[in-house]
Amino acid sequence: MPEGNEIHRFAQTHAALFAGRKVHVDSPNGRFADANALDGKKLLGVDAVGKHLGYNFGRDLIMHVHLGIYGDFRQGKMPLPEVTGAVRLRMYTRTDWLELRGGTDTSIFSGAKWGSLLKRLGPDPLRPGADPAPGFEKIQKRNTQIGALLMDQSVFAGIGNIYRAELLFRARISPWRPGKETSLAELKGIWKDAKKLLSEGVKNTRYVTTIPKDRPHRSARLVLEEELHYVYRRHGKPCFICGTKIGRKEMAGRTVYWCPKCQKD
Ligand SMILES: [Zn+2]
Incomplete structure (x- = not known):
């Protein structure tokens, strides 16, 4: 299971590739039913806390990802690779793509729901200024x-x-x-x-x-x-x-x- 350092690394990498851009989002295996709500929207930033990722598409449009034990990302340069296996989520621009397989949760959180997740979690040593x-x-x-x-x-x-x-x-x-x-x-x-x-x-x-x-x-x-x-x-x-x-x-x-x-x- 990835630990916090890998989650923060994903947040940094994904933000560098996609933040500030309009992205396409879809769910080839249909396990992320709300992908449509994000398709064509601009990704504002990617946040990481503990083992959770939050892709911010605006107020009440935060895509929450928890990888669990088996979830994993792949990324590459366009064109999109052929879909093989259970691809839950794809995010892509004209130049780059990202794929997520597995994971325990991919869903849209409201700002309030993301806030209550943060409250439930203890301090994260990788978050600047976190109070232990x-x-x-x-x-x-x-x-x-x-x-x-x-x-x-x-x-x-x-x-x-x-x-x-x-x-x-x-x-x-x-x-x-x-x-x-x-x-x-x-x-x-x-x-x-x-x-x-x-x-x-x-x-x-x-x-x-x-x-x-x-x-x-x-x-x-x-x-x-x-x-x-x-x-x-x-x-x-x-x-x-x-x-x-x-x-x-x-x-x-x-x-x-x-x-x-x-x-x-
Ligand atoms: Zn010893």
Whole structure:
């Protein structure tokens, strides 16, 4: 499932291609029945919050897209490619096209509905000026494990499975620790690190979370694919810091990875 950094990257790319232009919108498989309402209209801008995209065609004409686990975009230069498979949405101008397959939602939101979505979501570390305090407050009130709380989009918006695992490792906090046992200083550290890692992940398609001095080869260049992350999908392999085998376990339906020694309960 794409995490917030990819969603923000889509917003930037799509805005660069289509914002300020009149676009054609259609739905080859008919699963976006309201495509007609947007066809021929000017796209004003593209907004991203957490894992949600909002294509602004004017007041009460916001096309909401949530990719879920399987949704994905493709783009290219005109002419349009032949429709193959379940294309839910196409957007195109004389020069460029965009296709969406799958996704859990593609629908038109009113301004009020978009506003209430924003209210429901926690602060997004990729939104400039986002205030993390409400997220900190929620975490410090709950007995739920910090690993599950970081994935809860009403706590922070945009953090998924990879960043959850890596942020907690970098903070040396066990994903199993109850939220209320984390200090404000620790939470501020996680937020600052999330801003840094996710912003890097908007620019680069590889999410590198390790720093050179911690990698087995201590190289500024990644020698092995395995050196991308400290714990994510490294279960059974030695921790780069202490050599302990990285653990893997289910937590609230998603797999969590952590070092049982470096990360404190
Ligand atoms: Zn370790």
